[in-house]
Amino acid sequence: MALRIFNTLTRQKEELVPLQPGRVNMYVCGPTVYDLPHIGHAKSYVSFDGVVRYLRHRGYDVLYVQNITDVGHLTDDADEGEDKVLRRARERRIQPMVLVEYYMREYFRCLDALNVLRPDISPRATGHIPEMIDLIQRLIEEGHAYVAEGNVYFDVTSFPQYGKLSHRRLDEQEMGRRVGLTAGKRHPADFALWKAADPSHIMRWNSPWGPGYPGWHIECSAMSMKYLGETFDIHGAGVDNLFPHNEDEVAQSEAAIHRPFARIWMHNGTVLVDGEKMSKSKGNFVTIDEGIQRHGAMRLRFYVMNSHYRSPLGYTDAAVAEAGRAFERLQIAVQSAARYRQLPAAPGGDAEAGALRAQIERHRQAFYEAMDDDFNTPAALAALFGLATEMNRVTAAPSASVALQEAVGQASQTLLELGEVLGLDFRPPAPAADDLVPRLVELLLSLRQSLRQQKNYAAADEIRFRLQELGIIVEDRPEGPTWRRAAG
């Protein structure tokens, strides 16, 4: 069974054939760390986390690199804008590196909370200035870049394939309509590899062209090729980076190395708010912290996984809450399985156990088929729901058999294992060893049982309602009461 991925370059699903068998080298454009990460970042990095996790689950040795942009990302037009980091730092009257350090840590903290695995390497742009200068020099020597007043620009006309990733033609764009040609630039689409900086500019480095700082696009080329090799397997990013950022990456990289840069390009859909893209510059964003606070990290993650990575995702709190209830269904299935396995068991049940095992296998295959088809996580989740239903059918019974308990255990294990491939954890949070809550709840429930036996239902219900107010949901089952923590 082959794993197929939609490649933006060819606009088709292609089989993943890594350059080195068994190994996948993958790069994803990381954040510019000048503000808090929001739900848009969550979607992107959760999605690519799912990609990495699934590739590893399939046995690939994945080397995952994701940059941290801490210099060179301009606020506006590539020629007239101001460095985002610099501007924010000036507004707050702190050093740029203090700002960067702070938001980089926030970024990792938030994504850790969403159970996103950290990249193997998180290279920072400011730590790779020499690599960028080397690459720029190579481009100048090859006739693909030119110097103008201390700036270095990439000459897009020197790279005939320019536009092949985003499938645009230069002459069809409205480029330069507003600003026209900046001094020294030969073509409106030429982009800065290196920007000259005057002494008032805090972040600047010496270069063969004078003091300055790198353009935004060059860092991704320099750092990906440094750690993954000049040609590597997968490059991911949000679609909003397709043009010009990724296009420029392809141009400057392939102009320098004369062979393919990234082989498969994956692009993630954007998050929309009220029909508009959520973005830092628009200010219409919900931060990851706010999202987690409102819905919980796992539910937020589930929400992201419940739509396809390439689809746009319309964020509303109602939709996340709804996804949260779906997530709860899987949690309850796992919890019911655990309870079922505690029941006194009669011998036998082999036939039913065999049937359940067949269902486990069926749904596992469905999960793999879905993920193999361009990481179709909604379809993969549907397989998990199918498995959960099979489990519930069995565990709803008041009596258990030895063989079925065994099979239910396997089903539960499978559900947890495949959930983990998506970075989802369906287990109830384990209470701390010194947590009195479980013991106190058990105590109340045993008192309540006595009341129920005395048919004092008013008092029994009172206990149940009061517990519910505290976030404890009580459920009476034939074999006795059970409880769980409420969602959120």
Added chain:
RNA sequence: GGCGGCGUGGCCAAGUGGUAAGGCAAGAGUCUGCAAAACUCUGAUCAGCGGUUCGAUUCCGCUCGCCGCCUCCA
């Protein structure tokens, strides 16, 4: 103006040339002291109009609506 995408039951969301996964919500039933959870059952002809085809929601064309990119953004 160019390029790309989207419009699937009340809501979220997959998908296929042969009469539409899954989830949430809703209704009915089973279970329960009552609930809750679970289980069973019920519901869409896929924006509109044409065309290709034995047959299209899925392919093509047009129309309408929405979105993204073309300037920063995951």
